[in-house]
Amino acid sequence: MAQALLAACRAAGVCLATAESCTGGLVAAALTDVAGSSDVVLGGVVSYSNAAKMDLLGVHSDTLDAHGAVSEPVARQMATGAATRFHAEIAVSTTGIAGPGGSEHKPEGRVCFAVTTPKGTQSQTVEFGALGREAVRARSVEHALTLLLTAAETL
Known part of the structure; x- marks a missing residue:
């Protein structure tokens, strides 16, 4: 899928960036595993702590206080922050509870995603369930x- 995404970005003339929490850089790694990806992938930020989310991506402390790190509002600010800082047309973010653990309100396997493009920013929450961290x-x-590929193909 990474190759198809990179080809779609090239066809659209856009570059991308990532902002990752629970995936710890695995999205960027999947992209940069493809030889020649440097013409599309501008960079990524692993922002595991709230301080990193604020300092590196511009997530607002008020948003973190009101919604918590695992939330669509934070995912949207992470994606927008990555796009802004890397001057990318497309950016994706991931923030969630990979496990083990979680809580009644934020269970293991909940991951919030956001994708930002010149057309705007969309977010969603996926409940993968307690499948284990890996x-x-x-x-x-x-x-x-998949979200990035869809975004690139609709530009």
């Missing part, structure tokens, strides 16, 4: 790449 992260990477 599986949640793998599914999150696949989902993030």
Whole structure:
């Protein structure tokens, strides 16, 4: 899927960036595993802590206080922050509870995603369930790449 995404970005004449929390850089790794990806992938930020989300991506402390790190409002600000900082037309973000653990209000396997493009920013929450840390992260990477591909193909 990464190759198809990179080809779609080239065809649209756009570059991309990532902002990752629960995936810890795996989305960027999947993209940069493809030789020649440097003409499309501008960079990525792993912002595991709230401080990193604020300092590196411009997430507002008020948003974190009101919604928590695992939320669509934070995912939207992460994606927008990555696009702005890297001067990318498309950016994706991931923030969630890969596990183990979670809570009644934010269960293991909940991941919030956002994609920003020149057309705007969209977000969604996916409940992967308590599949285990590795599986949640793998599914999150696949989902993030799918969101990016869809975004690139609709520009």
